[in-house]
Amino acid sequence: MKYKLWVRRMSISAPKMTVKSHFPWPLKALFLVLVLGFGGAVAMWVYDLGRDFTGHSPALSKQQLADLNEKVEALTAERDRFSSTVNAAESRLNIEKAAQEQLGQQIKVLESENAKLKEDLAFFEGLLPNATGKQGITIQRLTAELLTPTQLRYRMLIMQGGKGPNFVGNVQLLVTATVAGKSTVLTFPGANATATEKAASQLDFKYYQRVEAELTLPEGAVVRAIQAKVMEKGQMRAQQTSNL
Numbered sequence: 001m002k003y004k005l006w007v008r009r010m011s012i013s014a015p016k017m018t019v020k021s022h023f024p025w026p027l028k029a030l031f032l033v034l035v036l037g038f039g040g041a042v043a044m045w046v047y048d049l050g051r052d053f054t055g056h057s058p059a060l061s062k063q064q065l066a067d068l069n070e071k072v073e074a075l076t077a078e079r080d081r082f083s084s085t086v087n088a089a090e091s092r093l094n095i096e097k098a099a100q101e102q103l104g105q106q107i108k109v110l111e112s113e114n115a116k117l118k119e120d121l122a123f124f125e126g127l128l129p130n131a132t133g134k135q136g137i138t139i140q141r142l143t144a145e146l147l148t149p150t151q152l153r154y155r156m157l158i159m160q161g162g163k164g165p166n167f168v169g170n171v172q173l174l175v176t177a178t179v180a181g182k183s184t185v186l187t188f189p190g191a192n193a194t195a196t197e198k199a200a201s202q203l204d205f206k207y208y209q210r211v212e213a214e215l216t217l218p219e220g221a222v223v224r225a226i227q228a229k230v231m232e233k234g235q236m237r238a239q240q241t242s243n244l
Helices: 002-010 025-054 058-131 195-200
Strands: 136-148 151-161 167-179 182-188 202-205 208-216 222-232 235-243
Touching (some): 151 167, 202 208
Antiparallel strands (some): 136 151, 167 182, 167 222, 222 235
16 A cells, blocks of 8 residues: 555656745845846936937036037127128218219219300300400300200300490391201291290390200201301391301
């Protein structure tokens, strides 16, 4: 009987036996806490190591942020200074530009006045002997130019020599032209002259008077010459012709 029991225990059909180590639950909890703490420490160490390696550590980021803020403030201040300088320069440039434009206009006016003065001086120089001599009416520097095919502008200076009274008269213009293939002489002011044209031809001066006006020509007229006559009470006192 004992032999059978011993053989049975040594055979495959013997009952299974489990060996278990018995640890108290406080030790298990402590061990679990230690494992978790160690794992967390390793994870934090790896995280910090990665941040240091990539240059994103908290201390470094704060320093970089402070440096960037300082640079931004410096650049903003510099931009404001440049902006103020540019605005001041633009204001000075606009003022100088306006002054130059005004000066240019004044120069043009002065040049025009200077040209007229030179022309008057030339007239006076040419008439100086007559002006100091006996009384007489003369026409100086009769000129004419076509502004348009139907607009003729003329100018002249009429002077009186001596110390006579005011001369009162009028100017008559004779324009030799070809109209529709025929040579003709146009008289201004004509019978249908306007009040403005008549007023431009009137003379009333003591020493000299500048006469300047425009004439309206027929369509297709080709001007050859212009003749000016100074009339006094129906009598001619002076005349001059200018060819175009």
